[in-house]
Amino acid sequence: QVQLVESGGGLVQAGGSLRLSCAASGSTFSSSGIGWYRQAQGKQRELVAAINSSGGRTKYADSVKGRFTISRENAKNTVYLQMNNLKPEDTAVYYCNIGVYFFPNNYAPGDYWGQGTQVSVSS
Numbered sequence: 001q002v003q004l005v006e007s008g009g010g011l012v013q014a015g016g017s018l019r020l021s022c023a024a025s026g027s028t029f030s031s032s033g034i035g036w037y038r039q040a041q042g043k044q045r046e047l048v049a050a051i052n053s054s055g056g057r058t059k060y061a062d063s064v065k066g067r068f069t070i071s072r073e074n075a076k077n078t079v080y081l082q083m084n085n086l087k088p089e090d091t092a093v094y095y096c097n098i099g100v101y102f103f104p105n106n107y108a109p110g111d112y113w114g115q116g117t118q119v120s121v122s123s
Helices: none
Strands: 003-007 010-013 018-025 033-039 046-051 058-060 068-073 078-083 092-102 106-113 117-122
Touching: 003 092, 003 106, 018 033, 018 092, 018 117, 033 068, 033 078, 033 106, 046 068, 046 078, 046 092, 046 106, 058 068
Parallel strands: 010 117
Antiparallel strands: 003 018, 018 078, 033 046, 033 092, 046 058, 068 078, 092 106, 092 117
16 A cells, blocks of 8 residues: 655745655555646646656656756655746645656556645745
8 A cells, every 4th residue: 555645835925936745655666656746726637747766757747847846765755846936827736646657758647646735826
């Protein structure tokens, strides 16, 4: 059984920064890809960023490229999402997911999701 717990959300002004954390339990973490998703009110959940098991490959949604950075510390079973220059349109609940990062640069979500953390960006 895998458990994912997100933290680090909050309210920030436009242009500000937040760092989200996703702490995972279970032995499969270090061999799995991880994705950060977000879901704004009334919209579908979308992939924001993903990282492969070693941390050597990443992918980002076009809307966050150059502003968000995904990273991981396998020794701590934790993945991070550093979010800079936040915009009001980044407001959403952010979820992490454990899945499969596969060639050449794709991510397929698995069945396990965290409970989500709210990010709100004021203008």
